[in-house]
Amino acid sequence: MSRHHVTTTINGDNVEFLCDTEQSLLDCIRNELHMTGTKEGCGTGDCGACSIMLDGRLVCSCLALGVEAEGKEIMTIEGMAQGDELHPLQENFIKFAALQCGICTPGVLIAARALLEKNPDPTETEVRFWLAGNLCRCTGYDKIIRAVMATAAQLRATA
């Protein structure tokens, strides 16, 4: 059987790729579309490094098939900055030193952005539980939480 031809939208661009049924969406984004900003930490949905937005919903791209992306809208870390403008979360992750090795960072940023869109004024506890699916082994989470809380406050102030 031939491979599936998938037409989808990534960060606003129309893209097409070919894949086998068993290829995860993560595999397709990285290895078929060569967009390597989305990371694989486990392949089983336990680390969140592969977080993306799929039709506006935060998901692990390792837990969806590439073929399921047909006709859908995908947003990845590569689509988070707008031109020269970093997203305020990206700015604050640098400012607050919310990353060390940086491998979890794309997933954390995508997840945090989804949180702030849904809940502009989260408590520390809400941020922690929302991000519980994003493992970070370097930071102990402290500076990540501070960066997300500070961004929320900043966005509320400018809204």
Next chain:
Amino acid sequence: MDDIRYETPTSVNAAVKLLAGAQGVAKVLNGGTDLLVQMRADVVTPTLLVDIKKIADMKVIKKEKGGWRIGASVSGAEMGEHPELSKMWPGVVEATELIGSTQVQGRATMAGNLCNASPGADSVPAMIAAGALAAIAGPNGKREIPVEQIPVSPGKTSLAKGEFVTSIYLPKRPKKSGDAYLRFIPRTEMDIAVVGCGISLTLDKSKTVIAARVALGAVAPTALLLEDAAQTIIGTKLEDAALDALAAACSAACRPIDDKRGTKEFRIKIAGVLARRVALIARDRALKN
């Protein structure tokens, strides 16, 4: 390569036809949060995947006969965002929302959690306590059965070839009813339940329990509906003695195993501890409506 056929039927009948006619291993692809992990680990090697998410109604939550019908592909996140459903069945919604991370919630479904037939599935004890029904479509037409009849052993269901769950029905509830679900995990998130407990109950005007359903997860090959445990609190006001009896009945009903997630001894003890706590949360909720 051994290709896996992938189909996206747009009707229940078409899906049944695909599943019933399949040679080899046919699997329903719904949220995929269990199936993809199993495929990756070679635990499951399907030859056909039937993605049911393009079938009308699979993504719908609708009111029916005073209760709620939840399409098979409705994700945990979507359930949590539904205020009326969350108000009527908070225990079922909170149990479903405990499955995996925020990311997993974007895809994982109650129907999938049920059909994956893991003894530790969070939503299942809550659904059993709620008296939920699973609507099934198959080659011989449609049928509806209590959810506890679906899992038969770890990873195995009672569904016949060609059958799949199309929706879960949560019935209407009398006034002064409440449900709750708690699980024990060693962390605060991201774990499989070491023990899970769902309780649904109804009070009368004197705050006496007049109806109750008690269910436990992760303490036996399938989630358990415990009628004896329910009897220990029916007719009581959940006084300490009643809660002690409930805890004892729950612990007594456990048939757990020792594994990487917990010991037998621990599970038996925790089942009782959780049951007490869950009963009180369910009672408090019942008092509020």
Next chain:
Amino acid sequence: MPDDVKSADIKEFKYVGKRNPRPDGVDKVTGRAKYGADLLLPGMLYGRVLRSPHAHAKIISIDASEALKLAGVKAVVTRDDFKDLPKAQPPFGPMIHDAADVTRNIIAREKALYDGHAVAAVAATSEAIAKKALKLIKVEYEVLPHVIDPVDAMKDDAPILHEDQFTVGVEPKPSKPSNVFRVMKAEKGDVEKGFAEADIIIDREFKTAAVHQGYIEPHACVANASEDGSAELWCSTQGQFNFRAVCATVLGMPVGKLKVTSSEIGGGFGGKLPVYGEPLAIRLSQKAHRPVKMVMTRDEVFRSTGPTSGSHVRIKIGAKNDGRIVAAEGVLTYQAGAFKGAGLAAAIGCMFSEYDLENIRIVGYDVCVNRPKVAAYRAPGVPMAAFGVEGVINEIATKLSIDPVDIRLKNAAKQGTVNVSGIKYGPIGFIQMLEAVKAHPHYNAPLGKNQGRGFAAGYWMHAGGMSCATLNVQDDGTVNLLEGNPDIGGSRASMAAMVAEELGIPYDKVRVTIADTASLGFTLFTAGSRVTYATGMAVVEAARNAIKVCCDRAAAAWGVTPDQVKWEEGHAKPASANVGDFAPMSLSELAKKAPMMGGPIAGHAEINATGQGPAIGAHLVDVETDPETGFVKLLRYTVFQDVGCAISPDYVEGQMQGGAVQGLGWALNEEYVYNAKGQLQNAGFLDYRMPVASDVPMIDTVMIEEPNPNHPYGVRGVGETPIVPPQAAVINAVENSVGLRLSELPMSPPKLLKAIEDGRLKKAAE
């Protein structure tokens, strides 16, 4: 938040000590940074490894003929593709690299020694084909009895992993092979005499489980071999130079023919010091004549890469009634995994070393078991021993009704203290730190029901060693710095800050590049808290050498001698008014005129750093225990540490916070779980249970800055120390919350609940 404690010797700088944005920040928040698995080469093949399902088995035969017939399979390697290498003889250095062991660990030879041990590897045109090919390789095993626990492995009837291993360090020389590779001893003073003088002696046994480093990025590499015998390797590593040395040895290649480039690295913590798939990928690439990418799955990371040692530790400490410790003894039994080399040397050197003790005796056993070979994990070997030491000191404090901080004040090491290894300390900040703990609001904050507070200290002697740096001044006055340490936690920022400070130029004019092995001299790995210290020294020296070039040129231009020129605020200036009236020359001016003034301006340094100083930490934690379930909730956490001088305070705090949370995972839930067949049962993040964001509170930090006089800015390495105290601190807090003494890690809910129930029964019986 209370202020950090700064010694009067710490100066104010423009960039050093400031919260500068890291130079690689934008790349890492936009997904642009390239990690191990992010390199894609044209024509690239995908490598996969077949692993032993047996804990211990003789490999009778390997037949890959069916796999090779599968369309898309381009190469297979097995033990036959690697030459056996001679065993190295003791004594070994601190990091054991016995080539005979390495070549057996990367691919099993005579025997598979653990569940997950590599047996064969395949390169194919897709992952799926490679995966399928593995199933076609037939391996005939003869399964042997196995042993998982080090105490069991020391028994006379234990299955022996290596028939040619005879215990080193015992007299007379043993005639029977043993799983005990070595017995290490260290002694100071007279412990017998010390114990005889003691008013109180506590003697306890402790046990800790093997835990994994848990970096989020799996091991990944791309190898590209050429027909001319050279090869390039791109990989996620803590040390590209070390990887080059080991791979060249294992593959029989001249070192200069292998170029290793370190990708951005997604965490290591010691676990990316050893090579695993890299030599296999290079050999596959040589056989297939195409680039080969090899990325581990998470399951493979857990099953076949280094966890740290599980341990059995016995600690005996004697003290006078006033809390002064008069004798301390430790017996350490550490799992080495399938090959020798548990972190005993560091454990022995550190476990009592934040205390000023006269009488110490330590014995350590390095024991082979059927588990993956251990790798370093943050302060390798120390946390297990410290767990016991700090636990016993806390128990003595309780028994003598002395405050846990006071008992440490009574015994604290100070300038002039000599530790068990004979190292005499320069200035250290332990006493200032203990005073800061007592003054901190956390220390006396009220506690509620079922809550407890715990305290513990920890020590690490950070590393020095070889480092190189090259600094090139470009014609517009911007500066490129080449250094050789993969940046795991913000080290580029520290290097750039030191260069900017030295040269007197803006921070953002310095660009730091991590050099590949062909572009710079040997630089030891990013490990042991050595980078900001040792490579920092090289970088400062390189900057100063560039400054010297600048000053020489200004002197020549002005017709004065070089000693009459000084470098200040980014300019060459006359050293005094007597020299003459010359307009200062800026770095960019000198750079622009370089072609007319002697050519390019560069500075470089090749050093072998010594003079490292102790880096001591102390942790304070509050917990609440659920007495019905054994669940421990972490309420509050404060880390105190003598950091010398924080070049990048953000990333120093980050080390303190991250290390603490790794220690929390170690204390409460993380462990390797084996079944009766010796197969790992929890080889995934789901059941390995590292802390998630909702498990932990904010981690407050208090930096004590007592400069290390041997570093130009006073740096002490900071990364290792914060993983040493948490285990004892948390268990101490749990003990205080439930009124019990505990001795085993992880203190997971089933274990804690059992201890609580047993305690209840015991109380009822009394």
